Amino acid sequence: MNNFTKHFPHSKNISRFLLLLFSLLLNAIIFNIFLLPMNLVTGGANGIATITKYVYHINPAIMLFLISLACGLFSLMYLGFQRTAGTIVASIIYPLFVQITSPLNNIIAFEQKEIFLIVIFAGVLTGIANGLMYKTGYSNGGFPVVSQVLYEKLKIPIAKSSFVINISIVLLGSVFFGITNAMYAIIFLYINSLVLDKVLLGISNNKAFYIITSNEDAIRNYLANTLKHSATTFDVKGGYLQKKRQVILTVIPSKEYFRVTEGIKLLDKNAFFVVTDAYEVKGAK
Numbered sequence: 001m002n003n004f005t006k007h008f009p010h011s012k013n014i015s016r017f018l019l020l021l022f023s024l025l026l027n028a029i030i031f032n033i034f035l036l037p038m039n040l041v042t043g044g045a046n047g048i049a050t051i052t053k054y055v056y057h058i059n060p061a062i063m064l065f066l067i068s069l070a071c072g073l074f075s076l077m078y079l080g081f082q083r084t085a086g087t088i089v090a091s092i093i094y095p096l097f098v099q100i101t102s103p104l105n106n107i108i109a110f111e112q113k114e115i116f117l118i119v120i121f122a123g124v125l126t127g128i129a130n131g132l133m134y135k136t137g138y139s140n141g142g143f144p145v146v147s148q149v150l151y152e153k154l155k156i157p158i159a160k161s162s163f164v165i166n167i168s169i170v171l172l173g174s175v176f177f178g179i180t181n182a183m184y185a186i187i188f189l190y191i192n193s194l195v196l197d198k199v200l201l202g203i204s205n206n207k208a209f210y211i212i213t214s215n216e217d218a219i220r221n222y223l224a225n226t227l228k229h230s231a232t233t234f235d236v237k238g239g240y241l242q243k244k245r246q247v248i249l250t251v252i253p254s255k256e257y258f259r260v261t262e263g264i265k266l267l268d269k270n271a272f273f274v275v276t277d278a279y280e281v282k283g284a285k
Contacts, residue, residue, distance in 0.1 A: 023133035028097035034122035041173025043166030061099035087141035127195025204277035
């Protein structure tokens with residue numbers, strides 16, 4: 001902790017709030033410049049606001065505020081004030097930012113033929129904006145609150161209910177804007193999720209190997225003497241045969257991935273191993 005944070009304990013909260021404002025402003029700009037003009041229904045409150053503007057000519061900012069208000073009341077009823085408080089600020093500020101930045105869609109206009117490029121660019125920017133927002137610990141309210149309530153009361157996984165809600169809104173959008181727009185929306189959501197994960201977790205520079213082999217000494221020697229990487233061994237028991245085995249765990253730079261896999265296959269062609277991304281590695285080498 002630096003001296004500034006020591007003397008000003010609220011500075012971290014101020015930084016989080018400013019980051020939240022930036023992410024909400026960026027989301028509002030993306031909505032007004034890219035999503036709304038192209039009638040891209042990408043799920044959530046933005047998707048509903050896009051549909052109601054097209055069908056009933058309702059101001060998107062007003063619809064976003066009404067949805068946030070309804071979801072906020074729903075959250076108060078079932079989750080309580082303490083868990084709802086974090087979404088209240090964003091629920092008010094985001095519709096306000098959408099209204100303030102609405103003139104941008106008249107200043108910056110794109111042609112319909114550029115929609116694929118727009119989907120990619122908007123997906124990347126939205127992933128960055130949402131990743132920054134989730135890093136602050138805040139939420140933008142809206143339909144994610146419904147998913148939280150469904151989990152609390154019915155034990156429905158949040159990821160599953162969020163997927164059903166968003167895909168339902170995307171399919172509803174396809175009724176008004178066509179199946180092609182829905183396909184573009186799905187591409188947008190996929191890119192958004194990829195970028196969001198990268199912003200939250202960072203880019204993995206290391207790989208973690210879990211290796212089960214009958215030639216443990218040779219593989220440990222290969223890792224230690226040839227690749228100069230340490231390894232940890234721990235006992236496990238198979239779920240089917242209940243047989244005790246040892247697992248070799250090692251973390252190596254991603255650039256050495258193929259050297260490790262080829263070495264394992266060469267030393268034991270029947271070896272079983274699992275590889276995962278290691279986003280943060282601390283401790284002894």
